[in-house]
Amino acid sequence: MENILEKLKNLWLLRQTIVYDGNTYIIGDFLIRVAYPKTTNSNYKGMLVEVEYTSTINPHVAAPILHEFIEMLKPPEIEIVKWEPDDEHSFSKIGLSEDAFTRAHTDYQYMMLFKMENLL
Numbered sequence: 382m383e384n385i386l387e388k389l390k391n392l393w394l395l396r397q398t399i400v401y402d403g404n405t406y407i408i409g410d411f412l413i414r415v416a417y418p419k420t421t422n423s424n425y426k427g428m429l430v431e432v433e434y435t436s437t438i439n440p441h442v443a444a445p446i447l448h449e450f451i452e453m454l455k456p457p458e459i460e461i462v463k464w465e466p467d468d469e470h471s472f473s474k475i476g477l478s479e480d481a482f483t484r485a486h487t488d489y490q491y492m493m494l495f496k497m498e499n500l501l
C-alpha cells in the first residue's frame with residue numbers, strides 16, 4: 382500500500398500534495414492496512430483500508446472469506462467502494478494469473494479502483 386500511495390503522490394502533485402497516516406493490524410489470518418490520506422493543511426480526505434487474507438494466494442478461495450470478514454468489520458451505514466474483476470477487466474486479460482494472487486494483482490486493483498473513482 383505504501384508503494385502505491387507513494388506513486389500516486391506524483392500524480393496529484395499539480396493539484397495538491399497528499400500525505401497519509403496509517404497503521405497495520407494483524408487479526409488471525411488477516412492483515413489489515415489502514416491509511417488516512419490528508420492534504421497539506423491536515424484535512425482528512427477519507428480512509429483507505431486494505432485487507433489481506435494470508436492463508437492462501439488463491440483469489441477464488443480468499444474472496445468470499447474477505448467479503449465476509451469486511452462485512453463483519455464495517456458499520457452498516459458505511460458504503461465501501463471496491464473494484465472486482467469482470468469479463469472486460471479480468472486479470473488474465475493483462476497477463477496475470479487467475480489462480481495465484483500477487484502484489485501485481487493488488488496494484489491492478491488499486492489502479493482500476495482509482496480510475497473508477499476518477500482519481501487517476
